[in-house]
Amino acid sequence: MxxxxxxxxxxxxxxxxxxxxxxxxxxxxxxxxxxxxxxxxxxxxxxxxxxNRAAGALASAASPLIGVLLPSLSNIVFPEVLRGIHTALAPTGYQPLIGVTDYDPLKEQHLLSSLLAWQPAAIITTGFEHTDASRQMLSNSRIRVAELMDIDAEPIDIAVGLSQRGAGFDTARHLISRNYRRFGYVGHDWNADHRARLRYEGLRGALAEAGLELKAEERFDGPSSTMAGRETLAALLSQKPDLDVVVFSNDDMAVGGFFHCLGAGIRVGQDLGLFGFNGLDIGQALPLPLSTIRSNRFAIGRIAVEKLMESSRRPEEKLVVDTGYQIIAGATA
Amino acid sequence: MxxxxxxxxxxxxxxxxxxxxxxxxxxxxxxxxxxxxxxxxxxxxxxxxxxNRAAGALASAASPLIGVLLPSLSNIVFPEVLRGIHTALAPTGYQPLIGVTDYDPLKEQHLLSSLLAWQPAAIITTGFEHTDASRQMLSNSRIRVAELMDIDAEPIDIAVGLSQRGAGFDTARHLISRNYRRFGYVGHDWNADHRARLRYEGLRGALAEAGLELKAEERFDGPSSTMAGRETLAALLSQKPDLDVVVFSNDDMAVGGFFHCLGAGIRVGQDLGLFGFNGLDIGQALPLPLSTIRSNRFAIGRIAVEKLMESSRRPEEKLVVDTGYQIIAGATA
DNA sequence: ATAAATTATGTCAGCGCTGTCATAAATCGA
DNA sequence: TCGATTTATGACAGCGCTGACATAATTTAT
CATH class of the missing domain: 1.10.260.40 (lambda repressor-like DNA-binding domains)
Incomplete structure (x- = not known):
């Protein structure tokens, strides 16, 4: 300018x-x-x-900016949330100011303070894992705050998402009802991805309730990817070949597992069931549509914005919006 | 705040x-x-x-913001570019302010003017297709401008990307050298995705030079997706079954094509060759790694930022950075 | 017709910071 | 030793806009 x-x-x-x-x-x-x-x-x-927005922001101590903190841009999940945010924001004149935390609460804290320096109208962040300082900044600021993806804890202001634990639990219930008994689990690094851990815990909880357990599990030491899923399933099966179903930490991993089976001559859905999480398009385009859970990521972003926009002041009542999840029966489990 | x-x-x-x-x-x-x-x-x-950033921006008529205009967030390609931008930006203290144009130059124009209102240090946008007004705003603003993905035209300031036309051309050259002769093409809506069209033109150019032509082509009327690739290949083959190779507009489409073949009992790489574009992870995790071209999207974002940061004033000389592309031989063609 | 309410517009200070220019203190060179 | 540099700090105006508070013009009610 x-x-x-x-x-x-x-x-x-x-x-x-x-x-x-x-x-x-x-x-x-x-x-x-x-x-x-x-x-x-x-x-x-x-x-x-x-x-000149800067002048306007200074004079009014407010800006048409929404701070958005995302843990990652490496797979399609968070870009889809962002797309939902964007779609809801577009007609309002607000603009997203983005930070990527790499699943690191300290990085989140730093980004948060630089976002707050713009006097944004609201902050959208992910999950409930924040440093004390972040939490402090967010509550001091008094602006609206949405925490996305998970609803299994008390939000600062608004939570929009699904019960990750519940999704894991219902995965097990569903598979048990389809007569699977010998469960395996293929995951990725959950120090980073806390929600994958919650689903895992839900899964184990439901198995325990049914008097079952995980016969074998293997966790890839890194972020989820198709290749990781493929290799980790191979490792799991070489260690424990007689499973009848494998639950994956997400669809990326599960699609990789599907590819392993294809190469190894394992008949998916007959010899072995596969189950993912997210309901990505790619899983549904597979020759056998992937059995998985739809996580409504676009809606999470969109609804978060809608709720944030309802009032510029933080109300007394905390709000939790359950965007739910749907089991996609598919054909792989 | x-x-x-x-x-x-x-x-x-x-x-x-x-x-x-x-x-x-x-x-x-x-x-x-x-x-x-x-x-x-x-x-x-x-x-x-x-x-208070707003005050700083007002006083100095400059802000630590980089305007980023992306055409879409629907597949992984632009999030990866964004990741490259982010990675290079993180240590500098600059922050990206994002707009999504949905491949619409008029939307780009509106977003551009609201980005410019923040007095950003630079603007990153995609391709060379802008309205006259956008072009005007960008050149008047005198700030640094990077146009990403394509290098087949004269940039306003900096272009970072690859020759889309060249990639299409070399796709054909490569496949011809592997003795494919009966070419088919499966594309998606290129009113939106101008670069897909450039690759298509490059492909046809190389075929013509070799005295060949596309025996059949089919374009899905919508954005690229795995499902679209699957269905469109089915349509193409039902109309013209005796092709020996099919070139897809990108990897998403090609992976879908692979899935079609899997379901239809077509032996990929033997009965039919498949070739994509982008070099996505998913393609390389397939039981047969996809034959495709790596487009170095992360590097495009990263290098764009690096070049933009070299000077805050626009130099006399326009800069074109060719990030190149590599043919991934793969196993599907 | 006149007060009261409503609609339309203006004056003015100041948001929090940075650029410019000035000045003071420390260091240097011969 | 004394001007010439260099280093360290400050005073002050003003960036372009908006909130608060008038005020003027118009409409409405009585």
Missing amino acids: LRNAPTLADVARLAGVSEITVSRVVRNKGPIAAGTRARVHEAIVKLGYVP | LRNAPTLADVARLAGVSEITVSRVVRNKGPIAAGTRARVHEAIVKLGYVP
């Missing part, structure tokens, strides 16, 4: 009104006579005026 | 120095005595001072 870009004052002069009137026209605020509005708009177009 | 958050003045008072000195300490600018610096830092920590 140039120093000599037209300002409110320039527009006001050209339209023959005061600056504040132009400001009101631009922000659609307060009563403006139709004729005045027209003249101002004309002047705006003529000069190519674009409001 | 609260109206009563500590300001520079509060820090200055506590440290017993002037505001400008605190400002200099915070920004690491100008000479500061070690003792002064220490006292200021102490005061900053004690008060939990966080600089």
Whole structure:
């Protein structure tokens, strides 16, 4: 932006009104006579005026920015949440200011303070794992805060997501009802991905209730990926070949598992059941649609924004929105 | 952010120095005595001072923001570019302000003007297709501009990417050298995705040079996806079964094609060759690794930021960085 | 017709910071 | 030793906008 870009004052002069009137026209605020509005708009177009957001943010101690903290951009899950956020934000004039935490609460804390420096209207972050300092900043700021993906704990303000533990639990219930008994588990690094751990715990809980247990489990030491799923299933089966179903930490891993079976001549759905989590498109495009759980990621982002926008002040009551999950029966388990 | 958050003045008072000195300490600018610096830092920590970015941006007519315009977040390609941008940005203190254009130049134009209102240090956008007004805004602004993904036209300032046309061309050359002759093409909507069209044109160009042609082609009317690839290949083959290789507009589509073959009992690599574009992980995790072209998306984002950061003023010379592409021979063609 | 309410517009200070220019203190060179 | 540099700090205005508080013009009610 140039120093000599037209300002409110320039527009006001050209339209023959005061600056504040132009400001009101631009922000659609307060009563403006139709004729005045027209003249101002004309002047705006003529000069190519674009409001300086920094000045506006400073003067009003508020900005049309929404801080968004995402743990990762490496698989499609969080971009989809972001897409939901974006879709809901687009008609409002708010813009997302993004930070990527790499699943690191300390990084989240640093990013949070630089986001807060912009005086955003709201902050959207992921999960409930924050440093004390982050929590402090968020509650001090008094702006609206949404914590996404999980609803298994008490939010700072709004939580939007699904019960990760419940999803794990219902995975086991579903598979037990389909007469699977010899369960294996293939996961990835859950120091990073806390929600994968919650699903795992839910899974084990339901198995225990049914008097069952995991016959074998293997965790890939790194982030989830198709390749990791493929290799980790191979490792699991070489150690324990007589499983009748394997639950994966997510669809990326499960699709990899499917590919392993394809290569190894294992008939998926007959010799071995496979179950994922997320309901990604890729899983449903497989020759056998993947049995999995739909996690409604787009909706989580969209609904979070909608709820945040309902009021600029944080209400007394904390809000928890359960976006639910649906078991996709599929054909692999 | 609260109206009563500590300001520079509060820090200055506590440290017993002037505001400008605190400002200099915070920004690491100008000479500061070690003792002064220490006292200021102490005061900053004690008060939990966080600089108000809006004020800084207003006063200096510049902000530590980088405007990023992406066409889509629906598949993994642009999130990966964004990840590259993010990775390079993280140590610099700059933050990305994101807009999603849905491949619509007019939407891009609107987003551009709201990004520019923040007086960003630079703008990163995609491709060369902009409205005249966008082009105008970008050149008037004098800030650094990077146009990503394609290098087949003259950039406004910096272009970082690969020759899409060249990638299409070399796809054909490669397949011809492997004795494929009966080419089919499966694409998606290229009104949106202009680069897919460039690759297609490159492909046809190389075929023509070799005295060959596309025996059949089919374009899915919508964005690329695994399912679209699967269905569109089915349609193509039902119309023209005797192809020996099918080139897809990208890996998502090609993976879908692979799944179709799996279901239809077509032996990939023997009965029919498949070739993609992008070099996504998923393609390489297939039982037969997908034959495709690696497009170095992460590097495109990272290098764009690095080049943008080299100077805050736009140099006389336009810069084109070719991040290249590599043919991944794979096993499907 | 006149007070009361409503609508339309303006004045002014100040948001929190940084650029510019000035000044003071320390260091240097011959 | 004394001007010339270099280093360290400060005073001050002003970036472009908006909130609070008038005030003027118009409509409505009585």
